[in-house]
Amino acid sequence: MGGWIDSAAKTCAGSALRALVRLWPTESLEWGQAIATELESVDNGPAAVRWALGGVVVFAKALWKSFWNSLRRPLGVSRENTFRGAFGEAARGPRMPRWLTALLLAGTVVLLLRPDARMGAGEVLRSWSLVHRNPRNISGLAAIAKRAEQERDAATLAFAAMELGMESYCTGGICIPRYGAESVRLGEEAIALDPSFTWIYVNLLGWRADRPIPEQWVRRLEQWDPQNGVPHLLEAETIAREFRVQWKQAHPGMNFPFGRDGAKLLETQPAWLAAMGRAIEAPRFHSYMIRHSELNREVMRRKKIAKPTVAGFALAAHPLPQFYAVMRYVDVLLEQAGEAERAGDFNTAGDVYWRVAHFAEHLREQDQSSDIQTLIGADIQKRVYGNLETVLKKKGQFREAELVSYNLAEANRALKPQGHPKQPMWDAIVWSATLVHLCAVGIVLLATAAVLSMALLLSPARRWLSPWVRTTMCYVADFSPVLLLVCCGAFALSYHPFAQTFHRYLNDRHEITDLPPFMHSFIAPFFYGQTIIVALFGQHVFTVYFWWGVIAMGALVIAWMLIRMFRTRAADPAA
């Protein structure tokens, strides 16, 4: 009994030591072999096992020592090989010690692992790889929505309702909202839990001409927010759509006319005029973009969704009111006022002009969440103030006329593109976004160069290369890690303002009303990345994966070479 156990233990110990000898570092291989050969003299099984365990300890120490010693040598230069031996007639061998290369690569990894850099890398990758896909895609959103349903978390449900079902109808990074039944279900649930989210109906409708507008949604919006002109505008849009359908049925084969002609037809509809009148007379005109932004901030902060493109595109895709209808209705009012003015009824003309002027002020001043709304407000002011000034002068109200004249000049200033006060900021955002992507391209190219050169230096294939290729590889292996670190530093620095803007957006304690700068900052890295990647590689979705494939292959080759480096055949010690 004891005999075969002893024998089995000795056999196992012997096999283990022979396996270790095969992996033993060359510089101390003799000692590994010495331990292995001594095993034959060990008396019994337990002693053999203890001897083999001691061998494992010695092996581990030898491996560790060999690793540290190897760090002092440059890549591709083994313990036995001098530079000449390893690189033949190459003009220059690798000079950077491995420890320094490892330190530089570790520094690169540390820089890229920082949360802001990770966020930047994620944004850049999304930009490069999603030329035709939805930039608002949030992984695990369905699970977040499910959990919110269980926790009866109305805010998250409202967020999920607007973010779900956005994958369709995207082209060139621009996605037009198209919400499915699941979005509507979640939205209804959110509103049932907390009616203050009733505004999300506006988002779920999307103001799209090809989608029906459920009447009950419009009614609920009007009841919930009667002081706002936007729900009334929605009602007017419902009436206009119905009228257009009826008109098309009455005029088969014809399209409903655009512009002034279309407005002339709509003017015959008292219900449309009444709804538009209520929209313009309403004391407020809010598109709910700020509410949308506040909801996104809260949920993204709570759920730790660090994706600026999600926030940016949510704002960019926020449905704005039908300003086309607004402009046409303003045309109608201005014509009415003009007729009254020509008839000498300055009081009526003045009243109508004032109505339009107040509405334009609401558009510009009450809700600055969208540049378009502000500019349309300024445009209406420009159109109405000139006429109003004339009427006021005719009525003898010169002081009021002077004030209106001042406002007209101010509206004209706002409409001048060169005079936009935020222009330098837009330029800075564009250049910063371009720099982020240039650094990212640099990182990809340098990482590829570093991996390939290192793989070649470690590979026996280096002997087949011509001397100048070997020399070039040596230069690349020496300098690419330094340049890679510099590039990563530049990437982290150039993305830093974007990351800070996003953190400020998420964590600001106050309501954020001036949204365009944030929106541009969140979207710019996405768009400019696409521009660069398309310019460099063409509009191919899988370009980026090719580069990652090259790097992964290089990394595999390096891993294989490292394993080979440590593998030494257990030669017969006496040989």
Place this chain on the structure above:
Amino acid sequence: MGLRLRSSPQTLTLLEVFLDQPTRWRHGYAVAQQTRLQSGTLYPMLMRLAKLKWLETRWEEPSEVGRPRHLYRLTSEGREWAREELRAARGRKSLRFARSEA
């Protein structure tokens, strides 16, 4: 160079074994048995002694009985250092004994 050998009790035991018939070549397992050291402790010490050139090593001549084994003995420099170390250790021991007696 930074390579040092600590005068631990294990080192002193090893040196004592090597100084007993100093010119004789010894096998690793025999040394382990005499010193009662495990292979994981013994071999790093042997490797360090060899690195310091205080231990010479060689492989046995190939024979019909089993594979050749590794052999060790102290070099003349190593013997000198070992004697010095043992003397110093004994001195330290007697000093400690005298102090405890006092």
